[in-house]
Amino acid sequence: MFIAPELLRSMTSMDAFRDDPLMVELFDRFMFWQQHMRPVFAENPTWNPQFISECLSAAVRHILAKHPDRDIAILPHFDLPGPDGKRSPAATEPSASTKEPLDHTTSESIRRVRYAVLHHSNEPTLKGRLLETPNGAMKILSSRKDCSCCIIIEAEEYRTRGVLSFRPEAIAAASTLMSHTSLTDVRTCVTDGLNWMFGRLVLRDGRQIYLDLNPVDIYLSPLFTPPDDILRSRLYRVVGLLACWIDGVAPFIGDAQGGGQ
Numbered sequence: 001m002f003i004a005p006e007l008l009r010s011m012t013s014m015d016a017f018r019d020d021p022l023m024v025e026l027f028d029r030f031m032f033w034q035q036h037m038r039p040v041f042a043e044n045p046t047w048n049p050q051f052i053s054e055c056l057s058a059a060v061r062h063i064l065a066k067h068p069d070r071d072i073a074i075l076p077h078f079d080l081p082g083p084d085g086k087r088s089p090a091a092t093e094p095s096a097s098t099k100e101p102l103d104h105t106t107s108e109s110i111r112r113v114r115y116a117v118l119h120h121s122n123e124p125t126l127k128g129r130l131l132e133t134p135n136g137a138m139k140i141l142s143s144r145k146d147c148s149c150c151i152i153i154e155a156e157e158y159r160t161r162g163v164l165s166f167r168p169e170a171i172a173a174a175s176t177l178m179s180h181t182s183l184t185d186v187r188t189c190v191t192d193g194l195n196w197m198f199g200r201l202v203l204r205d206g207r208q209i210y211l212d213l214n215p216v217d218i219y220l221s222p223l224f225t226p227p228d229d230i231l232r233s234r235l236y237r238v239v240g241l242l243a244c245w246i247d248g249v250a251p252f253i254g255d256a257q258g259g260g261q
Helices: 005-010 014-018 021-036 049-066 106-111 124-132 136-143 162-179 227-247
Strands: 070-076 113-121 148-154 185-191 195-204 207-212
Touching: 014 021, 014 227, 021 049, 021 227, 049 070, 049 113, 049 148, 049 227, 070 124, 113 124, 113 136, 113 227, 124 136, 148 162, 162 185, 162 195, 162 207, 185 227, 195 227
Parallel strands: 148 185
Antiparallel strands: 070 113, 113 148, 185 195, 195 207
C-alpha cells in the first residue's frame, strides 16, 4: 500500500490543528497527563497506552462527526470465541505469500488485540448487541455485510525490530477473525504509541493477501520546531491516519502509487 508524501505532510498543518476543537482539546489533555501522571515503566520504553487510547477516541469522534448515518463500536481486549463459545484453536497461515511464518498461536495473537473497532450502520439495536452481548460482535460480523473491522495491537513488550516484529501476530489475528466471520477485509494497526504500522488482510480469488506499509514514525517534524508544536504535529498525524484507516478512505488506497482500492 502507498501513502502519498504530500498527503502525509498535510496531516501536520498547525493552522488546521488550531481550527479543530477536538485536536485542541486532545492537546490540552496530553499536556495534563504529561504534567500529572507518572510514566508507564515497562519493558518497552516507547509503549504509551494512554497515547493510543486518547488518539483512538479522537479519531472515532472525527469519523462520527463526518458520518451521522454510521456508528462505531470499540471492543477492548477483543476475544475471539469459536462457534461453541470457547476460544478458537490455533490459526493457520494465510495462503498468500506473507513474508514471515506465523509462529504464534491464535490465543497469543488474539490476546494482543487491544481494540477491535467496528464501523457499522447507525442502528440502536445493533449497537446494543455489539456492546452488551458476549458474542454479539462475532454473530453480527458473521451475518451482516455492512460492518467493517479494524484491530489494534499494542506492542507492549520490547522486540528488536519494534512494531515490525508483531507483523505475524497481526496477520494471524486478522486471518482468524476472517475465518470465523463473513469479513473479506480486516484492517490492522500495530503500535507502541510512538511508531504505527498499518496493514490490511484481504480475500482475493479465495486467497488471503496481506498488504502493509512501513511503520510510520510520528516524530516527523521540521528542524527547530517548538516542543509544543512537535506534540501537536504528532497528535494531528496519528489521529488523521487512524481516522482514515478505520474509515477506509484516502490516503490508504491502492496496493501501490496510483493503484485502485
